Amino acid sequence: MNKDKKIATRDSYGKALLELGKDTKDVVVLDADLAGATKTAVFKKEYPDRFFDCGIAEANMVGVAAGLSTMGLVPFVSTFAMFAAGRAFEQVRNTIGYPHLNVKICATHGGISVGADGASHQCCEDFALMRSIPGMTVMCPSDDVEARQMIKAAYEFEGPVYLRLGRSPVPVYHEESYKFKIGKGELVHEGTDVAIIATGILVPEAIEAAELLEKEGIKARVINMPTIKPLDEEMVLAAAKDCGAIVTVEEHNIIGGLGEAVCGLLAEKQPVRVKRLGTNDQFGHSGDAGELLEQFGLTAKNIAKAAKSLAK
Numbered sequence: 001m002n003k004d005k006k007i008a009t010r011d012s013y014g015k016a017l018l019e020l021g022k023d024t025k026d027v028v029v030l031d032a033d034l035a036g037a038t039k040t041a042v043f044k045k046e047y048p049d050r051f052f053d054c055g056i057a058e059a060n061m062v063g064v065a066a067g068l069s070t071m072g073l074v075p076f077v078s079t080f081a082m083f084a085a086g087r088a089f090e091q092v093r094n095t096i097g098y099p100h101l102n103v104k105i106c107a108t109h110g111g112i113s114v115g116a117d118g119a120s121h122q123c124c125e126d127f128a129l130m131r132s133i134p135g136m137t138v139m140c141p142s143d144d145v146e147a148r149q150m151i152k153a154a155y156e157f158e159g160p161v162y163l164r165l166g167r168s169p170v171p172v173y174h175e176e177s178y179k180f181k182i183g184k185g186e187l188v189h190e191g192t193d194v195a196i197i198a199t200g201i202l203v204p205e206a207i208e209a210a211e212l213l214e215k216e217g218i219k220a221r222v223i224n225m226p227t228i229k230p231l232d233e234e235m236v237l238a239a240a241k242d243c244g245a246i247v248t249v250e251e252h253n254i255i256g257g258l259g260e261a262v263c264g265l266l267a268e269k270q271p272v273r274v275k276r277l278g279t280n281d282q283f284g285h286s287g288d289a290g291e292l293l294e295q296f297g298l299t300a301k302n303i304a305k306a307a308k309s310l311a312k
Helices: 009-023 041-046 058-069 081-087 089-097 112-117 126-131 144-156 200-214 233-243 258-269 289-295 300-310
Strands: 002-007 027-031 051-053 074-080 104-108 137-139 161-164 170-172 186-189 194-198 220-224 227-229 245-253 273-279
Touching: 002 009, 009 027, 009 041, 009 104, 009 144, 027 041, 027 058, 041 051, 058 074, 058 081, 058 089, 074 081, 081 089, 081 104, 081 126, 081 161, 104 144, 112 289, 126 137, 126 161, 126 227, 126 245, 126 258, 137 144, 144 161, 170 200, 186 200, 194 200, 194 233, 194 300, 200 220, 200 245, 200 300, 220 233, 227 258, 233 245, 233 258, 245 258, 245 300, 258 273, 273 300
Parallel strands: 027 051, 027 074, 074 104, 104 161, 137 161, 194 220, 194 245, 245 273
Antiparallel strands: 002 170, 137 227, 186 220
């Protein structure tokens, strides 16, 4: 893993949109007066006739996107996660989810790593909200390579998608040869003593945690789970069977996110001990992104400690 090369997945979104704009004619991008922050401004500059700034009116933007999708276009709705999943929830549910329209909701600034913007903008409830909508696919990339591939996959997928992107630069650990597929997890570190299932920008932390455990003779299996709904059930069940215990890691409330999705599956099909790491039913607050992750226990050291407590 190259820790020196760091790219924010919101920047990856801008790059991916440019590629899609060049290769397609049906992609349109909508933003809510945040094009600079969401990085959709690069698409706006290149394809101004396919960009729509809807102003600070996220609910209306979702309705506009729904209408555009019925005309054969593929809208990419862009704003902060707090506004896409929170403020516009009813419109996402009723105008996109209920009729199962082909709209891609790409929400930046998810999780506590938003940093100085504080609790009002640190959305740690979006996975729970979007998972609750029938037929909604929910995804979160772990680095630049995966993010760009995920956005292309979202375009090729028929149906509503919620895709969370981050503000802070994160290590790029994937090679360009990596192939992302919706609904599939990725084994990134071998092990049989305990499994760590992580999503988003915390996957590199989980890999580092496994390396720390290896020094103590504990072999941790690390799984990158980029699709939170639908979950890669086969990979989760195999990890439970082989390792006997699982730690889930997410930049999200432990209520309603990846951890609950994993626990729900295991409770029905393969009961094992599980430790969920996330924001433990708490709001965030303003601060440096790295310091906040440390404070909330979402770093390699704390992940290793939790995994060690469950290891065989």
